[in-house]
Amino acid sequence: MNQKLPKLISFAISHYCEKARWALDWYGIEYTEEFWPIGLHMRMTRELGVPKSCVPILMLDGEILQGSREILDWAYVNRTDSEKSLEDSKHGEEIREIEARADDVVGVEVRRLLYAQTLTQHPDIVLELLYGNLDSKVRSVGHNLWPKIQPAMIQTLDAAPDAVADSRAKLDVELDWLDEKLAEGKHHLVGDRLTRADLAAASLLAPFAQLSRERMYRRVEVPPEIEEEFERLKDRPSMKWVADTYRDFR
Numbered sequence: 517m518n519q520k521l522p523k524l525i526s527f528a529i530s531h532y533c534e535k536a537r538w539a540l541d542w543y544g545i546e547y548t549e550e551f552w553p554i555g556l557h558m559r560m561t562r563e564l565g566v567p568k569s570c571v572p573i574l575m576l577d578g579e580i581l582q583g584s585r586e587i588l589d590w591a592y593v594n595r596t597d598s599e600k601s602l603e604d605s606k607h608g609e610e611i612r613e614i615e616a617r618a619d620d621v622v623g624v625e626v627r628r629l630l631y632a633q634t635l636t637q638h639p640d641i642v643l644e645l646l647y648g649n650l651d652s653k654v655r656s657v658g659h660n661l662w663p664k665i666q667p668a669m670i671q672t673l674d675a676a677p678d679a680v681a682d683s684r685a686k687l688d689v690e691l692d693w694l695d696e697k698l699a700e701g702k703h704h705l706v707g708d709r710l711t712r713a714d715l716a717a718a719s720l721l722a723p724f725a726q727l728s729r730e731r732m733y734r735r736v737e738v739p740p741e742i743e744e745e746f747e748r749l750k751d752r753p754s755m756k757w758v759a760d761t762y763r764d765f766r
């Protein structure tokens with residue numbers, strides 16, 4: 517058999533890519549991963565012919581999937597161990613609703629708050645996070661284009677420093693919602709086992725759950741503004757739950 521392994525295309529620091537990666541790992545799927553440079557990815561996705569410019573993308577033999585939800589669907593169907601499921605037909609609708617809110621609101625505000633705190637004040641740290649793990653040629657192109665990429669990111673993500681308060685307030689609404697769902701020490705957002713609702717919420721909150729110290733932001737110093745967010749959020753049941761969920765299931 518000469519079938520190529522699925523290839524995950526990602527940005528190293530993207531929490532949506534982490535969601536897809538976790539699902540592939542959870543389902544025991546063998547794959548390779550290719551990190552793309554933010555900014556240059558616009559042309560690369562256009563050349564691939566996918567409808568949007570975003571990652572994660574999963575390249576399969578003869579098919580290209582774009583978006584974490586699509587990748588989770590595919591990974592479930594193609595899982596190597598039929599006992600391992602993140603789906604639950606009894607609670608299917610509720611799981612999908614939570615996942616959609618995690619994707620469309622929680623993940624968006626986590627990213628916006630992080631970038632609003634760093635893109636303007638700590639551009640060198642962001643630059644290192646975005647390009648630090650890429651090969652030297654790509655890295656130098658990224659560095660050269662950074663004066664254009666940085667303002668474009670601020671604009672596209674609505675992440676100027678004055679977005680901090682708004683984003684924080686929106687994220688707090690989401691965290692109140694999740695704290696309530698996890699009241700009385702519940703281990704899972706739906707039912708009594710891990711589902712894609714947990715995986716979505718935990719991966720998309722992971723950048724604020726201190727695990728980022730070990731996982732994503734290892735290479736750089738954490739700026740004081742982000743330390744303050746960590747401090748502010750650390751006693752939230754939802755944040756503790758993210759850390760527990762990573763410890764137990766990732």
Ligand SMILES: N[C@@H](CCC(=O)N[C@@H](CS)C(=O)NCC(=O)O)C(=O)O
Pocket residue numbers: 527530531532533569570571572582583584585619627
């Ligand atoms: N809902 C999408 C969101 C993906 C997303 O926002 N990806 C970001 C990285 S964090 C991206 O590729 N941004 C660049 C762009 O959209 O051009 C998913 O779950 O896959």
